[in-house]
Amino acid sequence: MKKVRLTLVATALMMAMASGSAVADQRVVDQISQFGVKYTVNDNHAALHGVDCAALGADWASCNRATITLTNPGEALTSKDWVIWLPNIRQTLRVDNDQFRMVHVVGDLTRLEPTEKFKGFAAGESVDIPIVNEYWQLFITDVMPRWYVTSENAQPKIIASTDTEDLTSFVSPMDNYWKRTADDRNVLMTPVSRFEKNSDTAQLAGEALRGQILPTPLHTTLHAEDADLSRGVQFELTGLNADSAEAVRDRFALLGLxxxxxxxxxxxxxxxxAFTGNEAVSGAYRLSVRAQEAQVEGFDEAGIYYGMMSILSLLPASGEQKIATLDVTDAPRMAYRGIFLDIGRNFHSKEAVLRLLDQMAAVKLNKFHFHLSDDEGWRIEIPGLPELTDIGARRCHDLTEQRCLLPQLGSGPFADAQGNGYLTRDDYIAILRYAKARGIEVIPEIDMPAHARAAVISMEARYNRLMKEGKTKEANEYRLVDPTDTSNTTSVQFYDRTSYLNPCLDSSMRFVDKVISEIQAMHQAAGAPLTTWHFGGDEAKNIRLGVGYTDAASPEAGKGRVDLSKEDKPWAKSQVCQALVKSGKVADMDHLPSYFGKKVSERVNAHGIEKMQAWQDGLKDAKGAKDFATRRIGVNFWDTLFWGGFDTVNDWANKGYEVTVSNPDYLYMDFPYEVNPLERGYYWGTRFNDERKMFSFAPDNMPQNAETSVDRDGNFFDAKSDKPWPGVYGISAQLWSETVRTDEQMEWMIFPRALAVAERGWHRAAWEQTYQAGREYKGGETRHVDRAALHKDWQRYANLLGQRELPKMDKAGIHYRLPQPGARLVAGKLAANIALPGVAIDYSLDGGNSWQRYHDSARPSVSGEVLIRAVSSDGKRFSRVESLK
Structure with missing residues (x-):
């Protein structure tokens, strides 16, 4: 009895001590969660200023210096039992304060923690933590929000000063650090430099836009009369199914008809x-608008729908509901006119997707490439595999990753945070039906064998659950890792070997077949058969084995020095993969991604799906399209032009692939609109992709683009190819979502850029030259392109966007990006302009207390500072406010 009492007493003491420890730990967390955080970039050219970036192992010996400043607003804190977790898309190579260390965990997740030399935070003290990071930090979105703090027995808390989408609240201005290299020739966009850039684009009178349609038709004959739609419309629709007819009615009603x-x-x-020759293609239509009625003839249902959208395109934004009478004969230039949306990195809602589909259909975009999985998240319900969404669709602070994935990309420690989520089976079916009614094919992508961490971790959780239940066979059915694989490899975005599903396992192929089966069943339920499966296939490599690194034992100058003996190719130590290579079924480890692509194509074909598509590097070791089992095989071509893409694109077309150009330096919408640190986006392929650049892209003659644009550093480049060019199959603009956490941010990044892609995919402009093998385009020297014709076409298009299309987006509730105004002071008066004429400009002479509308005919006098901003047509939204003195 005495022993029992002693045991109870000891247990009570231990519980009390644990409780006391938990309370103490929570106090530490609570206090640090109120710390001020300031992140300051100090030098993007650290290698030129005394830092041995090569010795630190930086890719191409490139590194930057920054400072994290923590401010303690409360009483002194001496505890060492805390960790700050921060998203860090740049690897920290060195910490220059011995009281702290930074430890990379996985992906962008990094720990900032005290060392044994930590002296504590005095009351009111600010502590600087200088760090050296790989590469550069040029845009504010290189720093991500929602840093959080933990202690052993406490609940995590987000540091309040970082819990925001307004990054300027804790990131210092980067205006002095916007150059990637010392001789970067890009132009920083300020009101003055922007004014100069916009100066060749004038506002056109409404009459000049009469009868104009976006995207531009093949043939238009304009008549003198107008048709009056002010009493609404009376439809006599035949040839359209009921869902498409309803979609037409909804769009007309949205725009006030x-x-x-x-x-x-x-x-x-x-x-x-009625259609013959090149006009006898899906989407072709003929439109006749007369004073009393309009008639649309379609080659197919898509053609009828597009004809209806052309009627709406004619509507001015002034509120006057009159359109020009005309005759149009029209057909698309390309069969594939697409938008790619990534909801793997950060989830975006069904409602946002439906709004996107509406806008796509309005400008005749017909392919929706839907990226449903990545390292950071699995976003679609798969019946029978609940872990994929129970775990793979959520990120939270669970170091075991048995409840959720670890936080990434500024999502914070809680599973209900922005960026988490998934589409239920019913959600996806609803999206499919909505798209089908608008003539849009949904192309699902499940990325593999790389970018697969969400699936890998989810299936490991499933494996662990079933093994505990004694169900060994079921546990192994869909396992995606070989437990013998101890390969040390680093993915492009700093994940370890868990980023790659193992292509050598039968269970991996069973997983692929299961996912294809379930998604195909959703398409069947929606009445929208699955005709294209996107395999993904990209970036299955170890970046430490890239050309910017060198072996520390025998280093090359100008490269990051690493111990290459410790670096492995993906799956190099997997016994299953080693056996596969030894069997002769695959040449070597490098050929595994393409080998896996071939195996997946067999499953795709077995399901009766006629086409498989992939990012081109995933198929690079195949001989050509005939290596794959499906009747058709397509690639998204994503080499940058200035790194040779103007030539290598021909190789893919000549191997029989249907080439959809998806070039980052012209078509990535996750890149910034302009060179200004306050813009959002990554920028590894170019420093900016604005509407004008995308409009000026020549997708069917890649070398031509060397005359009309520059490379990543603002330099001219030369381009030619001596190879035959069979022609482009399609064009696609991409939005990857690493920096895009909200639906509003998603729409801001896509629109209005997507309309330029619609124009280039539908209409071949007169200034686009026919490809000629051997013709050289030398940036800054040759003049093959008719620049006057290009400028005239841009001015027309820019006015249509500013005067017509953006106000229509306002009516649809689209959170598009308003262009930043240009401005300068001329003889004491404010002169302002804008890239898309028709968008209003406001100015303030009293620090923003009151705003007035700018009119170029009555330029206001200015003495002192003036603030400027752009305004949406409904007056509800504004661009960034900028200052001019």
Whole structure:
């Protein structure tokens, strides 16, 4: 009895001590969560200023210096039992304060923690932690929000000063550190430099835009009369299914044209026999607008729908509901006109996707490439595999990753945070139906064998659960890792070997087959058969084995020195993969991604899906399209032009692939709009992709672009190819979501840039030259391109966007990016302009207390500081406010 009492007493004491420890730990967490945080970039050219970046192992010996400043607003804190977790897309190579260390965990997740030399935070003290990072930090979104703090027995808390999407609240201005290299020739966009850039784009009178349609039709004959739609519209729709007809009605109603039995008559019919030659293609239509009625003839249902969208494109934004009478004969230039959306990195809602589909259909974009999985998240429900969404769709602070994935990309420690989530089976089916009604094919992508960490971790959790239940066979059914694989490898975004599913396992192929089966069943349920499967396939490599690194034992100058003896190719130590190579079925480890692509194509074909698509590098070791089992095989070509893409694109087309150009330096919408540190986005392929650059892209003659743009550092480049060019199959603009956490940010990055892609995919401009093997385009020297024609075309297009299309987006509730105004002072007066004429500009002479509308005909006098901003047509949204003195 005495022993029992002693045991109870000891247990109570231990519980009390644990409770006391937990309370103490929570106090530490609570206090640090109130710390001020300031992140300051100090030098993006550290190698030129005394830092041996090569010795630190930086890629191409490139590193930057920054400072983290922590300010303790409360009483002194001496505890060492704390960790600050921060998203850090740049690897920290050195910490120059011996009281702290930074430890990379996985992906961008990094620990900042005290060392044994930590002296504590005095009351009111600010402590600087200088660090050296790999590469550069040029845009504010290189720093991510929602740093959080933990202690052993406490609940995590986000540091309040970082819990924001307004990064300027804790990131110091980067205006002096915007150059990637010392001789960077890009132009920093300020009001003055922007004014100069915009100066060749004038506002056109409404009459000059009369009868203009976006995207531009093949043939238009304009008539003198106008058609009056002010009494609404009366539809006589034939040739459209009920869902498409409803979608047409909804779009007309959104833009203020309600149905009315006495309204303007709009008729439609299918008439495929009326189309011949190059015009007999899906989406072709003929439109006749007369004073009393309009008629649309379509080659197919898509053609009828597009004809209806062309009627709406004619509407001015002034509120006057009159359109020009005209005749149009039209057909698309390319079969594939696409938008790619990544909801793997950060989730975006079904509602945002539906709004995107509406806008795509309005400008005749017909392919929605839907990236549903990545390292950071799995975003679609798969019946029978609940862990994929229970764990893979959520990020939280669980170091075991048995409840969720570890936090990434500024999502913070809680599973209900922005960026988490998934589409249920019903959600996905609803998206498919919505897309089908608008003539859009949904192309699902499940990325593999790299970028697969969410799936790998989820299936490991499933394995552990079933093994505990004694179900060994079931546990191994869909396992994606070989437990013998101890390869040391680092993915492009700093994940370890858990980023790659193992392509040599039968269970991996069973997983692929299961996922294809379930997603195909969703398409069948939606009445939208799955005709294209996107395999992904990109970046299955170890970046430490890239050309910017060198072996420390025998180093090359100008490269980061690492111990290459410790670096492995993906799956190099997997016994299963070693056996596969030894068997002769695959040449070596480098060929595993393409080998896996071939195996997946067999499963895709077995499911009756006619086409498989991939990012081109995932198929690089195949001989050509005939190596794959599906009847058709497509690639998204994503080499940058200035690194040779103007030539290598021909190789893919000549091997029989359907090439959809997806070039980062022209078509990535996750890149910034302009060279200004306050813009959002990554920038490894170019420093900016604005509407004008994307509009000026020549997708079917890649070398031509050397005459009309510059490389990443603002330098001219030369381009030619001596190879035959079979022609482009399609064009696609991409939004990767690393820096895009909210639906509003998603729309801001996509629109209005996507409309330029619609124009280039639908219409071949007169200034686009036909590809000629051997013709050289030398940036800054040759003049093959008719620049006057390009400028005239841009001015027309820019006015259509500013005067017509953006106000229509306002009506649809789209959070598009308003262009930043240009401005300068001329003889004491404010002169302002904008890239998309028609967008209003406001100015303030009293520090923003009051705002006035700018009119170029009455330039205001300025003495002192003036603030400027752009304004949406409905007056509800504004661009960034900028200052001019």
């Amino acid at each position: 309600a149905e009315n039995g006495q309204g303007y008559v709009i008729k439609s019919r299918l008439a495929p026999a």
